[in-house]
Amino acid sequence: MKMDTLKKIFTGFKNGIKNFGNIITILINTVLLAFVYFVGVGVSSIFAKLSRKKLLELKLSKQAPTYWSDLGLKKKPLEDYYRQF
Amino acid sequence: MYILGISCFYHDSSAALLKDGTIVAAAEEERFTRKKHDTSFPINAVKYCLQSQNITIKDISYIGFYEKPFLKFERVLSQHIELFPYSFKTFVSSMPSWINEKLRVPKIIKKKLSYTGDVLFIEHHLAHAASSFLVSPFKKAAILTTDGVGEWTTTSYGLGEGTEIHLMKEIRFPSSLGLLYSTITAYLGFTVNNSEYKVMGLSPYGTMDREKNPYYQKLTKIIDVKDDGSYRFDMDYFTYHYADRMPSKKLCRLLDGPIRNPESEITQRHKDIAAALQMLLEDTLTKILNHVYEVTRCPNLVIAGGVALNCVYNGKILSKTKFKEVWIQPNASDGGTSIGAASYIYHTILGNPRNYQQKTAYLGPEFTDDEISYFLNKNKIKYTEFRDEKDLIAKTARLIFENNVVGWFQGRMEWGPRALGARSILSNPCNLNMQEILNLKVKHRECYDDKTQILTKNGWKLFKDLTKNEAVATLNPETNELVYQQIEQKTEYKYSGKMVYFKNKRINLLVTPEHNIWAKKITNHSDSIYKNQFEFEKAINLVSRENVQIKAIKRWKGQEKKYFLLPRINRKKYSHLWQLHKIRMDIWLEFLGYYISEGCFCYDKGHHNIYVAQSLKSKHYEKIKKCLNKIYHWGYNSGSFKLSNKQLFEYLKQFGKAKDKFIPQELLGVSERQLKILFEALMRGDGTYRSKQYKYTTVSKKLADNVQELGLKLGYSVTTSKEVSNNPNHNDVYYVRLNKGSKTSYIRKNQSSLIYYRGKVYCVTVPKYNLLCVKRDEKIVFSGNSFRPFAPVVCEDDASKYFECDTPIPEATDFMLMVYPVKEKWRAKIPAVTHVDGSGRLQTVRRFQNKLYHDVIKEFGKLSGIPILINTSFNIRGEPIVCTPYDAYKCMMGTGIDYLAIGKFLVKREDNQNDLWDSEIYAKD
Structure with a gap:
């Protein structure tokens, strides 16, 4: 009975520590990513908007004759396929 | 290499x-x-x-x-x-x-x-x-790929020739047909990247007429499709490009309502939206394909990407476009x-020539007979062995013909999302009830234990006592209104395994693990866009989790009745008597409330006496007196109102003594206002009111049930307890507690558990609102039920006899990627696989692909006259298709599959009831 109680306490403690660790990880991630987002992405966004650069087509363009754009995807040299871009 | x-x-x-x-x-x-x-x-x-x-x-x-x-x-x-x-x-x-x-x-x-x-x-x-x-059969073919999104591309087309592929044009993110379908899937309350097929299946239930469907025109506002099929979205209607929620508020406004709660009532509006989406997709794809044909001038077409799993459209490609042949990858989505x-x-x-055509989808693991028998023996599973392949085919076909559900585990596992005869569940499509049996018994949908009662128009009944055309009480989840609906089917079957048990002071529910509970999960973190809303959740997922379930309704629309007609007595004999016949319903209900609570009758020397007990000191004395005197002139003596009247006596006789009293069922169907009159009169009699709660006391079980129903219709949360009398001369006492404060019950973590159950389980299907009003141990709650159609499999040479397919039948049909209409004259004969619009998502089988499977279908045809089987995936809802003998056996024992034909062995469920791998194990998973 005593062993069971000890086990329960130990397991509870372990889970508590684990949860605490997870919370800390989430907090640090959120803080760091928030920094990256507001500084990195935010500044880029401001520059993009100032230079009127459209990264996504968000509106219809009724006058455009077509929405197809050239892709031209065909066989390339082998080396190109080693690249992730 | x-x-x-x-x-x-x-x-x-x-x-x-x-x-x-x-x-x-x-x-x-x-x-x-x-x-x-x-x-x-x-x-x-x-x-x-x-x-x-x-x-x-x-x-x-x-x-x-x-x-x-x-x-x-x-x-x-x-x-x-x-x-x-x-x-x-x-x-x-x-x-x-x-x-x-x-x-x-x-x-x-x-x-x-x-x-x-x-x-x-x-x-x-x-x-x-x-x-x-x-891997297609074509040396040269036009290619169309369309899915959610890749890197940037969402749709592309091009030409393949020999070993070369040239993708010429593309539509770029964020405009995407795949994401449009997913967005509407999310809007309709289904799971994205999982339940798009449900939206496709829902579409025939909506208005498939572009002129009459109001949402078709509305959806065209969000997408601009050019004549060449190229398209772009107005992204104001979407949020998937920056949020985890897909439809925007603007889209909700356009579609006349908020995002549907998952699996709540599917209204005609939802069906029309699904239909409009399907029509829009088909129109756009047809334009694209016609353009692709103009560019490539190639009669062969191959398609891939998640949208290529839209088998309803796939079945129309050859008739709607100029392409002559089409081939689709069986695992067309990202897999x-x-x-x-x-x-x-x-x-x-690397420039190697093509030397392979994908003719089958059997590319997964297989298990030899030795491996299977080792597994069966090791786990002490009782089985029989087929003599040879002929024996296997004949016995399996016979079992299916005799309406058994057979798990079919043969050869290599299928590649792709469909079960194609290697890991399938097979059954008889000619049996009218097979659809229900599979939905409830095998797929382990909603089921209740044998002590659960359901509210019907004739009062509370055990499921086993329900008759064929009974009307049962259901809840409209949008308005929280109680609605009676006639049951379509009742299902009952034997079950042994784990059940989920919810028990607290106000709820007592014992259901199968896959049962849909209408619940609101209590959670501190957000993992769903539907948080803090009621939704269907599998019972198993609520074990040891806090949740809230609905106990009471908001509205009841009964029928307002002006008069009660008191039956006349024999006119000849009592022609001298004045008889009251038409009584205002409001007055009658109030009177009946008093009589049921406080009244009795007594025949004494030619006098037909009726009494309503009430002390002079009672605060209700004047009110009761006023009501009684509106009908007759009552006297008062020794603490009771008294009347001698043969006509009324004859009517009230049916209510018997205290332990037999009841409220006539037809009176429980009157309007909410009138029910309130009856309720208040009852409470003035045997009721008490304390701490915002009414308590009604009676020794009549039937009356307690009636008061429960009455309270429920008036929006009370009702529970009943029973005090068992130790004295055999005394009756048991029922206390009905009615609370208007809370319409829900909070279930704590420790108030749900898994328990072993062996016995019959029951369910019913109703046309809409999958929420039934049930009670167990006198505790009322609203809980779910459901339904799903199945797919047919037919040998390739028989397909055109039963289905209106393209000729020749495209090979993609072998992978269950095409939907074709079932020929008119066969629809009634194979109801279990005929969709509401008369179509079926069929699989065709050629003998070289899967000899055993093919021959079982043919053998079944010899027995039944129709060589078609129901083929559904060998899995339980929410799980992937089985892979190993262990998975198959576990699935069989966890569901209601009768037999498992695994390799050259036949396992009978009944022979292994106490086996290690029964549904108890499943429930732990």
Whole structure:
């Protein structure tokens, strides 16, 4: 009975520590990513908007004759396929 | 030369192995990990691929990955930059997986597989195109790929010739037909990347007329489709490009309402939206395909990408476009790109000629008879052995013909999302009840234990006592109104295994693990856009979790009745008597309330006496007196009102003594206002009111049931308790407690558990609102039920006799990728596989593909006259299709499958009731 109680306490403690660790990880991630987002992405966004650069087509363009754009995807040299871009 | 293809980290991870251009093995990771749509690195699938050829990772010449991760990341960053600061939440939630996994693909591959060779990255839509064209029967074909999104491309077309593929044009993110379908799927309350097929299945129930369907025109506002099929979205209607929620508020306004609660009532509006979406998709795809034909001038077409799983449209391609032949990859969505990546490397990049056509989808693991018998013996499973293949075919067909449900585990597992006769459940489509049996018994849908009662128009009844056309009480989840509906079908079957038990002071419910509970989960974190709303949740998922369930309604629309007609007595004999016949219903209800609570009758020397007890000191004395005197002139003596009247006496006689009293069922159908009059009169008699709660006391079980129903219709949350009398001369006492404060009951973590149950379980289907009013141990709650149609399988040479297919029948039909109409004259004969619009998602089988499967269908045809079977996936709802004998056996014992034909062995469920692998084990999973 005593062993069971000890086990329960130990397991509870372990889970508590684990949860605490997870919370800390989430907090640090959120803080760091928030920094990256507001500084990195935010500044880029401001520059993009100032230079009127459209990264996504968000509106219809009724006058455009077509929405197809050239892709031209065909066989390339082998080396190109080693690249992730 | 061996080439391994890998697809992972988005959805449906998979691996495929090519040996000198031939696909020798392919499987999805979910089948091994048992997690549906598993996205993790497909380590188990890769291991299987290598083991199937007795090779190691060192024998692999190249590994092909199904996309270019950095290009995709560029698109993701562009989204965040363009939509700053709205995308903050998705940025924070998605970046960790990019940093840890998606941008480290080569390292992960090398680390997980100890691989030191070359890893090549193939563009996502190129991998789709290759997965379809390079294994198709065509030397030259037009190619269309369309899915959610790859790197940037969402739709592309081009031409394949020999080993070369040229994708010419594209539509770029964020406009995407796949994401449009997913958005409406989310709007209709279904799960994205999982339940798009449900929207497709829902569409025939809506108005499939472009002029009459109001949502068709509305949806055309959000998409501009040019004559050449190219399209673009007005992104104000969407949020998927910056949030985890797909439809925007503007889209909700356009579609006249908010996002539907998952699996709540599906109204005609929802069906019309699904129909409008399907029509819009079909119109757009037809324009695209006509344009592709004009550009390529090639009569052959191959398609791939998630949208290619829209089998309703696939069945129309040849009749709506100029293409003469079509081929579709059986695993057309992202899972199939592992085949595409490997094939593209072997044929296109390395220039090896094509020498393989994908004729079957049987590319997964298989188990020899020795392995199966080892498993059966090791686990002491009782089984019989077929003498030979002929015996296997004859016995299986006979079992199916005799309306048994047979699990069919033969040969190599299928590649792709469909069960195609290697891991299938087979049954008789000619049996009218088979649809229900499969839905409830095998797929383990909603079921209640034998002590659960259901509210009917004739009062509370045990499920077993329900008659065929009974009307049962259901809840409209949108208005919280109680509505009676006639049951369509009642199902009952024997069950042994774990059941989920919810028990607290106000709820007592014992249901099968897959039963849909209408509940609101209590959670501190947000993992759903539907948080804090009621939704259907599997009972098993609520075990040891806090949740709230509905106990009471908001509204009851009964019928307002002006008069009560008191039956006249024999006129001849009592012609001298004045008889009251028409009494105002309001007065009658009040009177009856007093009589039921406080009244009695007594025949005394020719006097037909009626008494209503009430002390002079009672605060209700004057009110009761006023009511009684509105009907007759009552006297008062010794604490009781008294009347002598033969006509009334004859009517009230039916209510008997105190323990027999009841409220006539027809009076419980009157309007809410009138029910309130009856209720208040009852409470003035035997009721008390304390702490915002009424308590009604009676010794009549029937009256207690009636008061429960009455209280329920007036919006009270009702529970009843019973005080058992120790004295045999005294009656048991029932206390009905009615509370208007809370319409729900909070279930704590420790108030739900799994218990073993052996006995019959029951359910009914109703036309709409899948919420039944049930009670167990006198505790009322609203809980679910459900329904789903099935698919037919027919031999290729018989298909055109029963279905209106294209001629020749496209090979894609072998992979269950086409929907065709069932011929008019056969519809009534195979009801279990005929959809509401008369169509069926059929699979055709050719003998060389799967001899056993083919011959069982033919043999069944000899017995029944119709060589068609129901083929449904060998799995339980929410789980992937089975892979190993263990999975199959576990699924069989966890469901109601009667027999399992596994290799050359036949396992009978009944012979193994106490087996180790019964549904008790399943419930723990």
